[in-house]
Each structure stands twice: as C-alpha cells, then as structure tokens.
Amino acid sequence: MSKLGSLGARLHRGEISYDFVGKRKIWYGVSILITITAILGLAVRGLNWGIEFQGGAVFTTPTHMSTSVATAEGYAKDASGHEAVVQKLGNGSLRIQIAGIETDKSDQIRQTLAKDLNINPEKLNADLVGPSWGEQIANKAWEGLAIFMVLVVIYLAIAFEWRMAIAALVALIHDITITTGIYALVGFEVTPGTVIGLLTILGYSLYDTVVVFDSLKEQTKDITKQTRFTYSDIANQSINGTLVRSINTTVVALLPVAGLLFIGGGFLGAGTLNDISLSLFVGLAAGAYSSIFIATPLVADLKEREPAMKALRKRVLAKRAQAAAGEDLVEARTTAGDDPSDAAPAVVGPRNQPASRSRGRGRPSGKRR
Amino acid sequence: MAAPKKGRSASAQSKPGRSLALILIAIVALAGGMFASGNTTPRLGIDLAGGTSITLKAKADQGSAINKANMDTAVDIMNRRVNGLGVSEAEVQTQGNDHIIVNIPKGTNSKEAQQQVGTTAKLYFRPVLASEPSGAAAPSPSPSASSSGSGSPSPSSSASGNQKASSSSSASPTATATSQGRAVTDGLKADATPSSSGSPSGSPSPSGSSSPSPSASSSGAGAEAGKLQAQYAALNCTKPDQRAKAGTNAKPGEPTVACGEINKVWYKYVLGPAAVDGTEVKKAQAVFDTQGASGWQVQMTFTSSGSKKFGDITGQLAKNQTPQNEFGIVLDGQVVSSPFVQNAITGGQAEISGRFTQQEAQSLANMLSYGALPLSFKEDTVTTVTAALGGEQLHAGLLAGAIGLALVVIYLIAYYRGLSIVAMASLLVSAILTYVIMSLLGPAIHFALNLPAVCGAIVAIGITADSFIVYFERIRDEIREGRSLRPAVERAWPRARRTILVSDFVSFLAAAVLFIVTVGKVQGFAFTLGLTTVLDVVVVFFFTKPLMTLLARRAFFANGHKWSGLDPKSLGAKPPLRRTRRPAGPAAGSVDPKEA
Numbered sequence: 001m002s003k004l005g006s007l008g009a010r011l012h013r014g015e016i017s018y019d020f021v022g023k024r025k026i027w028y029g030v031s032i033l034i035t036i037t038a039i040l041g042l043a044v045r046g047l048n049w050g051i052e053f054q055g056g057a058v059f060t061t062p063t064h065m066s067t068s069v070a071t072a073e074g075y076a077k078d079a080s081g082h083e084a085v086v087q088k089l090g091n092g093s094l095r096i097q098i099a100g101i102e103t104d105k106s107d108q109i110r111q112t113l114a115k116d117l118n119i120n121p122e123k124l125n126a127d128l129v130g131p132s133w134g135e136q137i138a139n140k141a142w143e144g145l146a147i148f149m150v151l152v153v154i155y156l157a158i159a160f161e162w163r164m165a166i167a168a169l170v171a172l173i174h175d176i177t178i179t180t181g182i183y184a185l186v187g188f189e190v191t192p193g194t195v196i197g198l199l200t201i202l203g204y205s206l207y208d209t210v211v212v213f214d215s216l217k218e219q220t221k222d223i224t225k226q227t228r229f230t231y232s233d234i235a236n237q238s239i240n241g242t243l244v245r246s247i248n249t250t251v252v253a254l255l256p257v258a259g260l261l262f263i264g265g266g267f268l269g270a271g272t273l274n275d276i277s278l279s280l281f282v283g284l285a286a287g288a289y290s291s292i293f294i295a296t297p298l299v300a301d302l303k304e305r306e307p308a309m310k311a312l313r314k315r316v317l318a319k320r321a322q323a324a325a326g327e328d329l330v331e332a333r334t335t336a337g338d339d340p341s342d343a344a345p346a347v348v349g350p351r352n353q354p355a356s357r358s359r360g361r362g363r364p365s366g367k368r369r
Numbered sequence: 370m371a372a373p374k375k376g377r378s379a380s381a382q383s384k385p386g387r388s389l390a391l392i393l394i395a396i397v398a399l400a401g402g403m404f405a406s407g408n409t410t411p412r413l414g415i416d417l418a419g420g421t422s423i424t425l426k427a428k429a430d431q432g433s434a435i436n437k438a439n440m441d442t443a444v445d446i447m448n449r450r451v452n453g454l455g456v457s458e459a460e461v462q463t464q465g466n467d468h469i470i471v472n473i474p475k476g477t478n479s480k481e482a483q484q485q486v487g488t489t490a491k492l493y494f495r496p497v498l499a500s501e502p503s504g505a506a507a508p509s510p511s512p513s514a515s516s517s518g519s520g521s522p523s524p525s526s527s528a529s530g531n532q533k534a535s536s537s538s539s540a541s542p543t544a545t546a547t548s549q550g551r552a553v554t555d556g557l558k559a560d561a562t563p564s565s566s567g568s569p570s571g572s573p574s575p576s577g578s579s580s581p582s583p584s585a586s587s588s589g590a591g592a593e594a595g596k597l598q599a600q601y602a603a604l605n606c607t608k609p610d611q612r613a614k615a616g617t618n619a620k621p622g623e624p625t626v627a628c629g630e631i632n633k634v635w636y637k638y639v640l641g642p643a644a645v646d647g648t649e650v651k652k653a654q655a656v657f658d659t660q661g662a663s664g665w666q667v668q669m670t671f672t673s674s675g676s677k678k679f680g681d682i683t684g685q686l687a688k689n690q691t692p693q694n695e696f697g698i699v700l701d702g703q704v705v706s707s708p709f710v711q712n713a714i715t716g717g718q719a720e721i722s723g724r725f726t727q728q729e730a731q732s733l734a735n736m737l738s739y740g741a742l743p744l745s746f747k748e749d750t751v752t753t754v755t756a757a758l759g760g761e762q763l764h765a766g767l768l769a770g771a772i773g774l775a776l777v778v779i780y781l782i783a784y785y786r787g788l789s790i791v792a793m794a795s796l797l798v799s800a801i802l803t804y805v806i807m808s809l810l811g812p813a814i815h816f817a818l819n820l821p822a823v824c825g826a827i828v829a830i831g832i833t834a835d836s837f838i839v840y841f842e843r844i845r846d847e848i849r850e851g852r853s854l855r856p857a858v859e860r861a862w863p864r865a866r867r868t869i870l871v872s873d874f875v876s877f878l879a880a881a882v883l884f885i886v887t888v889g890k891v892q893g894f895a896f897t898l899g900l901t902t903v904l905d906v907v908v909v910f911f912f913t914k915p916l917m918t919l920l921a922r923r924a925f926f927a928n929g930h931k932w933s934g935l936d937p938k939s940l941g942a943k944p945p946l947r948r949t950r951r952p953a954g955p956a957a958g959s960v961d962p963k964e965a
Contacts, residue, residue: 052460055462055463058464069755085757085758086757087419087422087754087755087756087757088754088755089422089752089753089754089755090752090753090754091752095422095754127464127465127468128464128465129462129463129464129470130440130441130444130462130463130464131462132460132461132462133889133890134441134444134445134448135441136445136888137448137887137888137889137890137891140886140887140888140889140891141883141887141891143886143887144882144883144885144886144887144891144895145883147882147886148878148879148882148883151878151882152875152878152879155874155875155878156875159871192821192890193819193820193821193824195890195891196821196822196825196890196891196894197821197824197825199879199883199891199894199898200825200828200894200898202879203875203876203879203880203898204828204832206872206875206876206879207832207835207872207873207875207876210868210871210872210875211835211839211868211872214867214868214871214872215868218864241846242842244842245838245839245842248780248784248838248842249831249834249835249838251777251780252777252780252781252831252834252835252838253828253831253832253834253835254831255773255774255776255777255780256769256770256773256774256776256777256827256828256830256831257773257824257827257828257831258773259769259770259771259772259773259774259776260766260769260770260773260824260827263765263768263769263772263773264765264766264768264769272416272758272762272820272821273762273765273766273769273820273824276820276821276824277824280824280828284828284831
C-alpha cells in the first residue's frame with residue numbers, strides 16, 4: 001500500500017504524471033470510436049425492450065399446477081426465445097408473461113407451452129397484456145431529464161464556468177450513449193431496472209466530473225499571476241492530483257457492482273440482476289473514464305482559446321525558451337503583466353536540475369493559497 | 370503551525386463529541402421507532418416478495434366506450450392513485466381488451482388499494498334541496514308540489530310557508546350536515562319556476578348558464594318534482610342495493626336523489642343539478658384540522674373557472690335556510706359530505722370534512738387529485754401472486770453485494786490502514802440510517818424496495834464512500850505539505866466540504882427535478898436518490914468529520930504510526946521547510962501551482 005501512498009505523494013507533487021491533456025487527441029479518438037460503435041449497435045440491433053415497455057403475451061394455466069416456477073420459466077424461455085416472468089397465483093395456477101410477441105406467434109408458443117406443461121392447449125389461457133411502464137411514464141421521464149440537464153448546465157455555469165458546464169454535459173452524453181450502445185450489442189432486455197441503472201449513472205457521472213472540476217477550479221484560481229504553467233499544464237496536474245481519489249472512488253463503487261454482475265450473474269445466469277448490474281458497471285466505468293479523459297481535457301481545449309490564456313501560453317513558452325537557452329531558471333513570482341525576464345535571481349544558487357524540475361522555495365511555511 | 374485561514378472559526382471543530390452524540394441519538398431514536406412500530410424490514414416490491422393481483426373488468430357504461438384510449442387513460446389514473454409518490458412499486462397494465470391488472474406488493478393494504486383503483490371518482494358539487502335521515506319513516510310530503518308557486522325564481526330565503534315535517538329528527542343545527550326532516554316539496558318549491566299548474570311542460574331543459582342556481586333547471590317542475598319526490602319517498606338508504614342505485618346514472622345537469630352517511634347515520638337527499646364538478650378540482654390534499662374538532666379533512670383547490678363557479682353557488686346557498694344552504698359533495702353517486710355554507714366561498718378552496726380517518730382522507734384526496742376514470746370497473750378476481758423474480762435473485766444479489774462490500778473493506782484497509790476505521794464506521798452508520806429510514810417509510814408512504822433499488826442502494830454506498838475519500842486525500846495532501854495531523858485535519862475540511870457539497874448538490878438537483886416532473890418508477894428512483902444524497906451529507910458532516918477530529922487527538926494517529934494510514938514517511942511528506950539546502954533525496958521540490 002505504501003507504494004500507492006508514495007505514488008499518491010509523487011502524483012501530488014507532480015514528480016510523475018501522465019500527460020492526459022497533451023494526449024487528449026488519442027482519448028478523444030478512442031471515445032469517438034466507442035461511441036460510433038455504440039450508435040451503430042443501437043441503429044442496427046436496436047434495444048430489446050422488456051414486457052414492461054412494450055407489453056406482450058400472458059398465459060394463464062389451469063389451477064393447481066404442480067410445475068415449479070423455475071421449470072415453467074425454462075419452458076417459456078425455450079418456447080419463445082424471450083425472458084419470461086412467471087408468477088404463481090393464489091389458486092395454484094401459473095401466470096406466464098412473455099415480452100414482445102405478435103399474435104400469430106402467440107398461438108404457436110401456446111401449443112409448445114401446453115405440451116411442455118402437460119396440459120390441454122385449450123385450457124392454457126392466452127391474452128395480450130399492455131405495458132405497465134406506459135408512454136406517459138416514458139414521456140415524463142424524458143421531460144424530467146431535459147429539465148434536469150438545462151438546470152445542471154446553468155448551475156455548473158454559475159458554480160464553475162460555462163466551459164466546464166459544456167464539458168460535463170458532453171461527458172454525460174458520452175457515458176449514456178456508450179452504456180445504451182453496449183446494451184444493444186449485448187442484447188440484454190431493457191427492463192425498468194435498466195432504466196433506473198442508467199439514471200443512477202447519470203447522477204454518478206456528473207458527480208465524478210464535478211469533483212475533478214472542483215480541484216481544477218481551485219488550482220487555476222491565480223493562474224494569470226504566474227508564468228510557469230499554461231492552463232493545460234495545470235489542468236493536467238489537477239487530474240493527476242485527483243487521480244488517486246478517482247481510482248479509489250471508482251474501485252469502491254465498482255467492486256460491489258462487479259460482485260453483482262460476475263458473482264450474482266455467475267450463480268444465476270441471465271436475469272434481472274444482470275440487466276441492472278451490467279448497466280451500472282458499464283456506466284460507472286464510463287463515468288470514471290470520461291471525467292478524466294474527456295471532460296477535463298475538453299475544458300482545457302476550450303480554455304486555451306481564451307485571449308488571456310493565449311497570452312499566458314505565450315509568456316510561459318517564452319520563459320521556457322529562455323530557460324532552455326541556458327539561463328538560470330528563476331522562480332517567477334511575477335504578477336500578471338510584469339515582464340518576466342527581469343525577475344531577480346533567487347537567493348540560492350543555481351541547481352543542476354533540468355529546467356522542468358525547477359522548484360519553488362523560500363516561502364514562509366504553511367502560507368498557501 | 371499555519372495560521373488558520375480567513376479565521377475559520379473552530380466552532381464546528383471544537384465540539385466533535387457533540388455532533389457525534391447527536392447523530393448517535395438520532396440513530397437510536399429512529400431505530401427505536403422502527404422496532405416500536407414493528408416494521409423492522411423495508412417493504413419489498415412485487416419482483417422480490419410477490420403481492421396481490423387485482424383484475425378489473427371495464428363495464429360498458431352509457432357515454433363512454435371501452436376502447437384503447439379510455440383503457441390507457443384508466444391505467445394512467447389508477448397507476449397514480451395507487452402509486453402517488455412512485456415509491457410503492459404497484460404495477461398497472463391492461464390485459465386483453467377490457468381488463469386491467471393491478472399488482473400491489475405484499476404488506477400494502479390491499480383492501481385500500483382495491484378501493485382506490487376500483488372507484489370511478491366522479492365528483493360533483495350539488496346544492497341540497499332536501500334531506501332527511503333515511504330508514505326512519507319518511508314523512509309523507511304534501512302532494513301539492515306544484516301548486517305552491519312561490520313565485521320567486523331565485524331561491525327565496527323566506528321559509529314562511531314551510532311545513533315542518535312530522536318526524537323531524539333534527540340533528541343539532543351546528544353539525545355540518547344538519548338534517549331537518551323536511552318535505553321535498555319545500556326544496557323543490559324554492560326551485561320551481563312559477564309555473565302555475567302542475568302540467569308537465571315537456572322535457573326538462575337543463576340550463577347551461579354558467580352560474581347554475583338551484584332554480585335553473587327543472588322547468589318541468591311539476592312532473593319532475595313528482596317523479597323525484599316519489600323516488601325520494603321510496604328511497605331507503607339503509608339498504609345497500611337501493612343505495613347503490615340511488616345516485617348512479619344521475620346526469621350532472623339534472624336533479625337527483627342520493628344517499629350519504631353522516632356520523633354513522635344514513636341520510637337521503639334530493640340534490641339539484643351539479644354546480645361544479647370534479648374536473649374543476651386542481652389539487653386535493655389531506656390535512657389535519659388543528660383548529661376545529663373535525664379531525665382529518667380533504668382540502669381542495671379549484672381551477673380558476675372552478676373557483677368562480679364555486680363562489681357563485683356558495684354565495685347563493687348562503688342565503689338559504691337549512692338544509693338548502695348545504696351543498697352535497699357527491700362522489701360516484703354517493704354524498705360523502707354535505708357541509709352548509711355561511712357565506713360565499715370565493716378563495717377557490719374548499720374542505721370536505723366528514724370524520725375521516727387519516728387513511729380515508731388521504732385516499733379521497735388522492736382520487737380527487739388524479740381525476741375520474743373514464744370507465745367504471747368491477748372487480749373480477751383478487752389473488753395473491755408470488756415474487757416475479759423468485760427469491761433466489763434477491764439472495765444472490767445480497768450475497769454478491771456482500772462479497773463486493775467485503776472487497777471494498779479489504780481495499781480500504783489495504784490503502785487507508787488506520788483511517789479505514791473511520792471509513793468503515795461511516796459506511797456502517799450510513800447503511801444503518803438508510804435501512805432504518807427505508808423500513809420506516811414502508812408504512813408512512815408505502816415505500817417499497819425493488820431489486821433495482823437494492824442495487825442502487827449498493828451503488829449509493831460507493832457514492833457515500835466517495836465523500837470521505839475526498840476528505841482523506843485532502844488530509845494526506847496537507848500532511849505531504851509537511852503539516853502535522855491536527856492542523857491538517859482542520860485545514861483539509863473546508864476544501865473537502867466544498868467539493869462534497871457541490872457534487873452532492875448536483876445529485877440532489879437530479880433527484881428533485883425527477884421527483885417533481887416524473888411519475889411511476891422513475892419518481893420512486895428519484896426519491897431514493899434524494900434520500901441517499903441527503904444521508905451522505907449528514908453522515909459526512911455529523912459523523913466522519915467529528916470522528917476524524919477526535920481521532921486526530923490520539924497519539925496513534927497524531928504521531929503518524931506506521932499503521933495509521935497517516936504516516937508522513939510513507940505518504941512521502943516533505944520535511945518541514947527551512948531556508949537551508951535540503952538533503953538530496955528522492956523527494957524533490959514541489960511544483961505546486963497553488964503556491965505560484
């Protein structure tokens with residue numbers, strides 16, 4: 001563990017860091033590829049909606065069936081090729097609900113089921129059921145999502161700035177697209193559980209992004225008062241600084257879900273548990289990934305277009321060029337607008353360290369901004 | 370030591386014991402409440418525990434056809450009635466062309482649910498023309514209903530020529546529904562247009578005027594009155610079959626007879642045409658009347674047009690004498706209450722009181738809020754159903770979740786060592802709080818847990834863990850800066866606090882918006898999300914932080930024991946800064962942009 005601890009320390013001090021922002025093009029590319037795959041999956045295979053959304057067929061057996069619920073589930077699945085919901089009623093008859101069956105197919109399934117269950121097909125009552133998750137619920141859910149997105153963009157624009165709000169929204173849409181796309185590709189049935197899972201992700205993805213943005217905002221507060229780092233540099237340091245937290249959080253959130261998905265699913269094969277945990281697992285992973293690889297670099301991208309940031313970049317580059325030209329690197333405590341070239345040499349003599357590893361000194365202990 | 374920044378007061382920090390005690394007391398109180406009320410487990414949804422399934426068959430009424438549109442509307446309305454907050458996990462769906470299945474989870478009151486879904490909830494406000502206790506021998510009204518010709522088309526307030534009914538069983542006149550056993554004649558007399566003869570003038574023409582007054586409708590007063598009177602005389606409200614027939618099929622524009630039960634006594638009424646109907650009710654809620662003695666009542670808010678109509682009718686009624694100053698609130702043909710009016714009610718608000726129990730008031734309010742069903746239904750079958758998923762899914766889910774949590778604990782111990790005590794204690798507190806509150810919400814608002822919610826709760830634990838991971842990492846960063854523990858703990862807090870609040874606010878915003886806008890299961894999800902978010906903040910503020918403050922005073926942590934998780938050496942802290950050359954070591958200087 002102490003390895004991780006000191007890793008955290010070194011990340012904190014920026015001794016080791018991964019250049020997230022600099023390599024952003026690669027990660028954008030990866031994301032675009034996954035997103036395109038997801039959209040293709042959605043377009044080609046489509047989502048497999050469960051009975052709650054599209055209705056289906058319901059078969060009611062005569063009373064006092066000896067067949068167990070689990071067995072009947074198996075029969076129904078074999079006969080229809082869909083997931084089935086089987087419930088035993090008070091009088092001992094079975095209610096078997098199967099999603100998405102046209103009327104012509106329902107007859108055939110009825111015959112097969114009756115044969116499996118050892119009953120007269122005439123006695124197996126077949127009927128169509130409507131969706132319990134009707135259009136109204138769906139429409140209201142969309143409406144709620146739209147309102148929420150507008151509000152959250154406004155809130156983030158006020159709490160942080162509009163660039164971060166845009167980036168957070170892009171990351172959010174990215175996560176949801178990927179999750180639904182994977183659903184389409186895997187072909188799992190979409191149940192209310194899935195939708196709830198997606199909504200959970202929506203909250204979590206934003207939450208994660210906001211934590212990273214918060215540290216970014218704090219670190220870039222006085223950015224124009226120095227000439228050592230460009231905005232992108234600091235954004236990068238900020239990601240690296242919160243990396244340990246991001247990893248820990250993701251591990252803590254993913255472990256139980258992974259347990260549900262792999263252990264729970266392994267015990268039982270496919271089932272509702274799998275539907276829910278798959279959407280959660282993919283979504284949480286995507287959410288953690290996008291907050292680091294997509295959202296923050298995107299903010300840096302947008303920020304670097306600001307005139308102030310452009311000017312800063314110029315100054316920083318000029319300074320670095322100067323340093324590279326073999327001059328002593330001095331610690332610049334210049335305020336914005338100062339000419340950095342005339343900064344007084346530092347108290348302590350030059351150090352044989354690469355310019356990139358320059359460090360500050362001589363500050364009164366504990367005085368931090 | 371660093372001077373505290375911006376003079377952060379140590380008020381919150383100085384009394385960590387107090388807030389710890391506070392939250393522990395809260396937990397004990399809630400848990401005590403839970404055990405006392407006997408609801409020691411959260412209610413489970415149909416997918417996990419099964420429940421009751423009610424099958425309803427649509428009845429072909431006159432006026433509305435059984436078609437898909439009407440059935441879908443009915444499904445929506447029923448869904449909102451049984452699942453007002455979206456947390457009760459009830460499911461409503463059509464089956465075939467004319468059936469609706471309603472599934473309610475175990476543990477909810479299925480009787481109440483049956484009433485709620487099966488009731489059509491057509492609501493009318495009708496002026497009372499006459500009323501008397503039923504079952505008692507009805508007074509024989511004078512047959513000269515029509516020849517009275519009181520002459521004033523508007524209801525006269527002079528009750529001079531009124532016969533007192535022989536068997537006047539007057540309730541106390543101050544009760545909301547007084548009943549002077551008065552003959553119908555009087556009621557209708559005031560109502561009758563001054564047609565001199567009793568000759569029926571053909572079909573009654575309900576007036577379509579916007580302010581229906583009791584006098585507006587029965588032009589064929591004589592015949593109509595006669596018919597009504599005969600009905601009224603014959604009506605015996607103590608007989609259920611007569612009761613059921615009495616008010617149903619009444620057209621809103623015509624007077625009718627109806628029954629109603631006030632204080633355990635059945636009364637029968639003659640009611641004028643509907644002045645306001647239920648579609649004009651915008652919102653209804655059950656409230657407890659703290660001033661009066663009427664107990665639970667239902668408060669209604671009318672739409673703007675409803676307010677106007679209601680103001681008009683009450684203004685007119687206020688001028689009348691009992692019982693003609695009463696209006697009957699008629700639900701599905703039965704009078705649920707008949708309050709009397711003292712002056713015009715123009716605020717667009719009205720109350721129905723009638724010695725309701727809390728549950729009655731709530732379900733009535735609920736029905737009025739969501740409107741009337743387009744069709745009437747009768748119950749076909751009521752049967753129990755087993756869990757839709759089978760119990761093994763829940764067991765597997767809980768087991769898998771437990772294994773996952775065990776892995777989390779192992780990870781936390783490995784990474785945070787001593788600090789993981791704080792982490793685990795916080796997780797435990799938040800798990801206990803969540804469990805207890807969910808158990809208590811079962812009876813309070815029919816809250817039921819389904820499998821997705823169980824999974825969501827497991828993820829929510831991850832989100833809770835995030836809060837203190839943010840805090841821990843902050844503390845460790847401070848230590849890396851070379852601070853000793855106690856100041857590190859205090860300095861890390863304000864920053865961690867801000868991060869936690871901002872990100873939790875986003876979650877809470879999502880929960881609030883979805884809860885307000887959506888219906889059904891999405892709303893239930895929003896509720897759960899909001900609950901866990903609030904708990905997250907509560908636990909971090911009142912438990913994690915104070916506990917951290919307390920532990921920071923312990924030597925084990927303060928001196929950075931190797932196993933405390935706060936060992937400056939293993940965290941790679943810089944030695945305290947001095948203006949001297951540092952020994953060359955692996956720890957290079959900080960490039961801390963914050964310093965720049």
